[in-house]
């Protein structure tokens with residue numbers, strides 16, 4: 001049985017590590033890493049958090065050895081498909097956490113991948129033959145379908161976990177469900193931050209996810225948790241939300257923010273010697289939104305059905321504000337033109 005996608009919003013509180021000072025048992029029985037076929041074969045997240053916080057000054061004691069084994073079980077082999085701006089940004093944190101990284105992209109990013117300790121594959125067949133635990137789709141929204149269809153998924157291990165990080169969610173959910181074999185697990189995610197907004201870390205930043213299809217067996221659930229734990233460990237605010245609900249909110253938040261940023265950029269605003277705080281916020285908004293590719297913004301429009309309505313509302317809002325100003329101006333002009341004149345029309349009905 002597969003766990004179904006949820007329509008409710010649930011906040012996952014990060015499990016914070018705390019110190020524990022229990023004495024080691026007389027004859028410790030360590031869990032064997034070979035007892036299970038996969039490193040992440042058991043759901044050990046909460047325990048590993050507690051044990052990880054033990055005093056590093058006692059490297060040979062029982063608990064630190066267990067912690068090391070549990071840490072090892074949390075490690076994943078992650079293949080990032082679409083190794084551009086955002087894929088590389090995520091890879092830095094994945095590498096720091098000790099995961100094994102593979103990468104594939106249209107452009108040859110092998111030199112950059114090497115600096116992160118990642119193996120770069122120009123040929124997707126070679127990537128898939130490495131049998132990653134997780135394939136992370138981080139390509140542009142516009143190219144996602146073509147890129148996914150170019151992957152020889154039959155070369156992957158059966159029930160590989162596919163995760164996407166596209167900034168819209170219903171589209172990749174439907175795409176992954178319709179393109180991948182039914183044995184594959186699917187988690188749709190949206191880290192609501194990027195290289196600019198999260199340059200100082202991910203702590204407190206929202207990470208939206210929908211466990212669209214995770215097979216009901218301990219190993220597959222543990223693998224899904226091990227992946228989500230990457231973001232939890234960085235302190236992200238974990239928000240479980242269905243894809244449709246994400247897209248409704250994202251039109252209001254993300255697409256609106258990017259649209260306003262792009263419109264302000266058209267004005268070519270410059271810093272002045274008398275900037276107010278509000279004006280500086282606008283300048284920062286231009287920087288934050290225009291540092292993303294236009295493809296990304298275009299994808300937010302093309303692949304979120306709520307975006308057209310948002311654009312129409314934005315236009316209506318601008319017209320309403322303008323109308324209020326011009327109505328007031330017309331009142332003043334009419335008074336100046338006609339009041340006191342013998343031919344003056346009756347202006348008593350004109351809205352003040």
Ligand code: NAP
Nearest residue numbers: 082083084085086105106107139140141143166167194293
């Ligand atoms: P992007 O412009 O949306 O995507 C760039 C990536 O897409 C690059 O890897 C690029 O390949 C690949 N690509 C573009 N057109 C392609 C095509 N025709 N064929 C094959 N590959 C193509 O910029 P991004 O910022 O890196 O975003 C990547 C994904 O993450 C997007 O889906 C975006 O919505 C999502 N995301 C971004 C942010 C952010 O802050 N930037 C935050 C959350 C989620 P090359 O390697 O050849 O350049």
